[in-house]
Amino acid sequence: MPVLQKIIIQDFRNIALQEVAFSPNINCIWGGNGEGKTNLLDAIYYLSMTKSGIHTADKFNFRHGCKSFAISGLYAMEEGPDCRFSIQVTEGSDKKVKKDDKPYPRIAEHIGTLPVVMVSPADTELVSESGEERRKFVNAFLSQTDRKYLGDMLQYNRLLAQRNRLLKEESPDMTLLEAFDARMAGPAKDIAAAREAFAARMQPVVNRYYEAISGGKEKVSISYKSDLRGEDFQSLQLRHRDRDRASRYTVAGIHRDDFLFMMEDYPIRRCGSQGQQKSFLVALKFAQYEIMKNSCGFPPVLLLDDLFDKLDMQRAGNMLQMVAGHDFGQIFLSDTDKARTEELVDSITSDRAYFKASAGTFTRIADGEL
Numbered sequence: 448m449p450v451l452q453k454i455i456i457q458d459f460r461n462i463a464l465q466e467v468a469f470s471p472n473i474n475c476i477w478g479g480n481g482e483g484k485t486n487l488l489d490a491i492y493y494l495s496m497t498k499s500g501i502h503t504a505d506k507f508n509f510r511h512g513c514k515s516f517a518i519s520g521l522y523a524m525e526e527g528p529d530c531r532f533s534i535q536v537t538e539g540s541d542k543k544v545k546k547d548d549k550p551y552p553r554i555a556e557h558i559g560t561l562p563v564v565m566v567s568p569a570d571t572e573l574v575s576e577s578g579e580e581r582r583k584f585v586n587a588f589l590s591q592t593d594r595k596y597l598g599d600m601l602q603y604n605r606l607l608a609q610r611n612r613l614l615k616e617e618s619p620d621m622t623l624l625e626a627f628d629a630r631m632a633g634p635a636k637d638i639a640a641a642r643e644a645f646a647a648r649m650q651p652v653v654n655r656y657y658e659a660i661s662g663g664k665e666k667v668s669i670s671y672k673s674d675l676r677g678e679d680f681q682s683l684q685l686r687h688r689d690r691d692r693a694s695r696y697t698v699a700g701i702h703r704d705d706f707l708f709m710m711e712d713y714p715i716r717r718c719g720s721q722g723q724q725k726s727f728l729v730a731l732k733f734a735q736y737e738i739m740k741n742s743c744g745f746p747p748v749l750l751l752d753d754l755f756d757k758l759d760m761q762r763a764g765n766m767l768q769m770v771a772g773h774d775f776g777q778i779f780l781s782d783t784d785k786a787r788t789e790e791l792v793d794s795i796t797s798d799r800a801y802f803k804a805s806a807g808t809f810t811r812i813a814d815g816e817l
Contacts, residue, residue, distance in 0.1 A: 448745035449530075449561050450523040450777050451491060457517045458510040459493075460486040461807035468811070469777070470800035471523070475788045476781045478804030484781035487809060488565065488750045491779060494520050494532055495563035495748065496587060497544055497554050505536050514538040522561065525745060532561065555601060559591045562747035564736045566754060570728040574716045578705030585706065588735055589641055592742040596641050599634040603701065606631045611696045619692065625681075632680040635701045639675040642704060646671040649734050656730035665710050667727055672705045729754070736775075746776030753781060 450471045456462045461483050476484045485501070492500040499508055509516055519533035535543040544554050551557050572580045590597040610627040613619050650669050657667045674683055680700065684691070687699045708715045708727065715727055740746045781804075782788045792799045801812040 448525045448776055449748070451494075451520050451748060452523055452529070453521045454491065454494070455517075455519045456487070456490050458513040459490050459508055459516040459518060460510060462486055462490070463510060463807060465807070465809055467802070467809050469779075470798060471777055472796055473778045473780065473792050473799040474802065475792050475799065476779065476802045476804050476809065477783065477785045477788050479783060482804040483807040483809070484804045485567070485752050486807070487804065488567075488752050488779055488781060490518050491520070491748065492563055492565050492750060494518050494534060495561040496591075497534060497542065497557060500565045500567060500750075501569045505542075506538070508536070509538070532557070555597055558597060559594065562591050562739055562743050562745075563750065564732055564739065564747050565750040565752065566729055566732045567750075567752040568756060570732065571724065573728060573731070574708060574719070574724050578703070581706045581708075582702075582704055585642060585645060588739070589645060591747075592739055593641060596638065599637050599641075603631055603634040603638060606634075607697060607700070607702060614691055614695050614697065624684075624688075628681045628684045631700070635675060635680040638701050639673050639704070642673065642701075642706075643671050646706060648738060649731075652734035652737055653727075653730050656733045657727055660726045660730055661723070665723065667715070667730070668707075668709045668712075669731075670707045670709070672707055673701060674699045674703055675701060725756070740776075749775055749778045751778065751780045753783070755782065755784075755787065 451469055452471075453466065453468045455464075455466045457464050461481075465487075467487070476487060478484055489499055489501050493508075499505075502508055515535065515537040517533065517535045519531060521529055521531050523529050531547055533543075533545045533548075542554065544551050544557050546557070546560075573584055586600060590600065606627055610624065610631070613624060613627070646669050653669060654667055657665075678686075683699050684697075690698045708731075710719050710723065710727070715724055719727065736747060736749060780788065780792070788801075792801075802809045803812055
């Protein structure tokens with residue numbers, strides 16, 4: 448099980464330069480809004496996934512006035528010596544990802560090495576926004592546990608980009624278009640099958656966690672919606688050929704898939720309160736954590752950013768009991784309420800570390816100072 452012992456962050460959002468050593472168990476970061484709690488957790492996520500869990504574009508991750516940032520972490524590995532992983536991002540240059548100062552031949556080879564699950568206020572987009580956000584979630588989930596899925600996605604996306612460039616031409620070569628369709632058909636079929644299996648596997652686990660959080664008040668469900676349901680990829684593209692040419696891009700395919708999040712047979716985004724939506728999202732992420740733990744054979748790093756925001760006292764209490772009652776690995780928890788944080792952590796373990804966040808700096812607090 449990889450355990451983050453120490454992280455060094457330079458010019459990442461409001462963090463100028465910080466070196467922080469962590470507990471292998473639970474780490475609590477508290478402070479007011481805008482002090483850098485989320486930035487610290489997202490830096491840990493970035494080190495695992497080579498991208499932010501919050502911002503799609505790296506330009507939003509540079510500290511004000513800077514054109515590069517760097518993150519490195521020292522991890523205790525379950526087998527073998529400690530390893531150092533680092534990422535350097537510079538505007539206008541390729542991203543550099545290294546293990547023990549040796550660059551990866553391909554960045555994709557790093558994905559899954561440091562499994563991570565992040566619960567964040569930004570997760571509300573999974574409910575409220577378009578299917579693109581839900582596809583991103585599923586892709587990030589499956590890419591950490593299924594190398595073939597990651598390879599299929601990279602191949603499909605590369606071919607899709609080439610196909611779309613062809614469609615933008617004044618008179619696209621139909622023979623070449625058919626060749627793209629033939630090459631994309633295999634990855635598309637396997638991706639759709641993996642997503643179908645994902646939804647089926649997640650459904651009972653999400654429902655169980657949601658019931659534990661909500662006290663059994665409502666039933667929730669997850670289902671998969673795909674253009675490939677009942678139709679192969681090449682037939683689908685042939686049927687949409689005229690629309691593709693008119694739109695000048697590929698209008699149908701697994702890149703348009705969606706996942707339906709329902710509560711009592713109604714979309715959660717329409718019928719769920721803020722507390723119900725937050726409960727569902729936490730249940731979704733905890734289900735991800737459990738499934739990844741079973742797939743990897745060890746628990747991922749768990750990042751809990753403002754976990755109790757928008758939850759009533761009963762749901763917050765249920766959440767406390769759930770976290771305390773499960774075999775979690777290394778946890779990072781942020782909160783604005785210092786007393787609530789102490790109540791949660793001290794009821795779980797004495798092996799923990801507290802940090803105060805202030806303007807992008809993080810100060811470890813000794814027990815006598817709490």
